Amino acid sequence: MARRLYPLGIQTFSEIINRGMLYVDKTEYIYRMASNGKYFFLGRPRRFGKSLLVSTMQSYFEGRKDLFKGLAIERLEKEWTEYPVLHFDMSGGKHMEEEQLEDYLNYRLEEEEKKWGITKPHAGANNRLIDLINTVYKQSGKQVVVLIDEYDAPMLDVAHEVDQLGKLRNVMRNFYSPLKMCESKLRFVFITGITKFSQLSIFSELNNINNISMDNEYAGICGITIDELLTYMSYDIDM
Template identity: 75%
Template sequence: MARKLYPLGIQTFSEIRTNDNLYIDKTAYIYRMANTDGKFIFLSRPRRFGKSLLVSTLQSYFEGRKELFKGLAIDRLEKEWTEYPVLHFDLSGGKHQEEDQLNRYLDYILKYNEHRFDIKCDAVDANVRLANLISSVYNKTGKQVVVLIDEYDAPLLDVAHQDKRLESLRYLMRNFYSPLKQCEPMLRFVFLTGITKFSQLSIFSELNNITNISMDEAYAGICGITKEELLTQMSDDIDRLAAKMSITREEAILQLTDNYDGYHFTYPSPDIFNPYSLLNCFSKEKIGAYWFGSGTPTFLIEMMRKFKVLPSSIGNIHAKLSSFDAPTENMTSIIPLLYQSGYITIKDYDKELKLYKLD
């Protein structure tokens, strides 16, 4: 049987499903998230872990595109398939920018969404335009609005080590996000993803009703590929790799585990494999340092300099739960950032001392 094409570089759910590319089914998580307590959800995961694909899947789900989900877990779970208007903001294009450039980028993504719903707005300020966009779409469609924000922290990460620049850009982004709370009655669901957690007070401006699911056991496998998914949904891929490398299936699984496994975003957690590495490995049919080779984020290097941390000293660390929740802008240690960006992970948890072991 011919294998399905791997969606390398493709982060659009509809394109993956239309082209019948390989898709690891995460839709049970989508259903749970969309039908849970609260409507404001935040998820932190490292780069190249499938956050953008998750956002795109949510968009297709809330737009009621039932045909794209045929045969997936949500097909059995969802009975209504209610269609909602969806506003999608991708902040990844706002990296490496000064304040005026970032203002122009916010103008660009707001214009795109205004155009989609044929809405005119004379206001200049991004927060006024976002509030107008939500209320106009709500009134026009008669339905609550879904807001999806991908890489919400992208404009801030590269200046995290520069206090003055961080402060001005943080103020700008806080201003942009501020209408989300006042528009709450008009919103069906709000989802934000990013790598780090900038504190709710500074970024979300009183958005104290957001649920952070980043370390929730129920969502441990929402991004990345679990060992179970690898062995079932990618079983043929393992066999092809083993044949190419002239090794047994068991040896192939062992090599894949040694190289790409070991991510845990809570405790206990299933073993999570890096999806970018796995897909590249199966595509190229050889083991390689794909995720690491795709580049080390500048912000991490700068923060390591700021905290005077050498790569050789990273590892075998113990941390309290509160360490993971430390706001990026007033961190006293680089541990949360190393964890959030995927360079160290949870290895164990001491219930008595309430300490996580990281390595």
Template identity: 70%
Template sequence: MTRKLYPIGIQTFSEIRTNDNLYIDKTAYIYRMANSDGKYFFLSRPRRFGKSLLVSTLLSYFGGRKELFKGLAIDNLENEWAEYPVLHFDLSGGKHQEEDQLNRYLDFILKDNERRFGVECDAVDANVRLANLIASVYKKTGKQVVVLIDEYDAPLLDVVHQDERLESLRHLMRNFYSPLKQCEPMLRFVFLTGITKFSQLSIFSELNNITNISMDEAYAGICGITKEELLTQMSDDIDRLAEKLSITREVAIQQLKDNYDGYHFTYPSPDIFNPYSLLNCFSKEKIGAYWFGSGTPTFLIEMMRKFGTTPMDIGESEMADVSDFDAPTETMESIVPLLYQSGYVTIKDYDEDTNLYELGIPNKEIRIGLFKSLLPNYLTRSSQRGKVAIAQMSVLIKNGDIDGALELFRTFLATVPYCENTKYEGYFQQLMYVVFALLTDYRILVEQRTSKGRTDITLETQDSIYIMELKFDNTADEALAQINANHYADAFAMSNKKTIKVGIGFDVKDERNITDWKVER
């Protein structure tokens, strides 16, 4: 069977359908939303998760382009196919801009919509222009207007850690969105997408009748590719990948799951795969880190510094109340909402008794990509050599040579230039966590709870569990003694894997390196 072309980098629904590219059918969600109570909707999803394609699909739907939907779910649901005038605003072009630049960009996208409908306006202010545009189109067509706003928060994300710049740009965007409420009688449907929630924008403070469907169970699979969609609509793609990689279909599915699955945007929720990574994987016929390769989480790293968040804080599971997911970005008290909204952690479980959600890193692609992006913060100019050393350590551990891996790590650390702020235990513990978290194919836990205390680092491979204890300015013998005295290994007695205890001594003050280690198998 000849495969359909993958729409890599194509976010226009009409182009995908006209060219008969692969399209994962999400039109049942669109029909439900367009024909439900209310007319204002907001959806938050991470970047590269199909939000723009969803907006483009709504554009074609409300444009009455019935021919594009032939054979899709909505073809059997919609009978009227009414055509509405649609105003489409893509704010993704407003990134990395100062106030005057953003003003000019708003002028540009307003002019584009005014030109399409033959509307003229002498006003300068963006909010007046938008109000006039909606009213003029409503009067000209005699029909209610549809407003679609993609990536509404794009101009604000990169300055979220800069209070003064954030305030000025937020004020500008607040004015731009303000007409949406006053124009309500002239509007048929309003849909906004973004990554985060800025509560002080008018769409969330003044437009108090907006429906946030981000955590609605009915829309859990509206973006991304569910496991069911993968196994049915992409079944042939799985087989082609398996043949290319010379593995079984079952192994291919497991590798796709390990690398790209794991997202849940509510509970209960189907398993959601990252669509950008999945399509690139099938297109290149190779398991790779595609989502992280498409962008650097600069704003996330800046916010980690602002909140004093360490890599270990992200790597460990976190409990969150439902209100944390909806916390205003500019007033949040922890980095958890931003990590969740941006896709670096996701919902793993839910406790009905406490009404708390368990959060964790979704998959291997995110874990490896995130910690690689954090590595330069600890190794400065040595980060490239560090990646090479980590890859070599991974092979040594895979072969059961923990001594060789630690010797390699010690040799590498001896080449790293340090500054004054590295003279504390937390720095080295965080560095070691990042390094071990980057070891391919292994599960890493820090300060894992046992009945007798917490292990410093637990590294789980395919056939072994390494229990590591670090002693700063102390000996490996004392570190190993603590493992035995607290019976840390007992917690893994039922695992059917070899348990290997590793005591590590570390000199923080002078050598700033591993001094010795002891291994007990």
């Protein structure tokens, strides 16, 4: 048996699979969530594999069945419906003032808007997100999947600066607010972060969000368990 290549520093699911690198199968958790709810939040420390999980979800909801051969979800999923996915990685919004953060959100929105032919967006990040979801829903004829990685990244640096935190929190709360009002047009919303979302009061309107951070059913959704270590890496451990 040949030694497996380890995807150190790689957090894109498709790249790991296409390069034949080691992937610890977490897809059963993804299927469980997709089948049992709409809004989910997962809090984990840095370097726990949250971004890889989000990338795996994106491939799944995009219907890329070919990437999941031999994985748990291949036998669980029967339909493989392709949904439009809006993926926002907030990790690039660190160390910013209020105006810079607004510019960053507008930049990320513009990336998605171009894909759907929106050339004259409304003013304001929340209006743009509403318009984006409505456009995607109308053009695709399907509900939209929204994946938000590291939702709290723009606020972590100022967590103990009351005035600055309040300003950035208002910007982010305003940006995320359409996730509530667009509920009927959304298929699935998954949000990751380091802090509990209740601590920053960002999603106070999303009272139906399922926080799986401390849920035993999802304890192994990120990171590597002892059983996974001994199963997936047994050959290299023996070596």
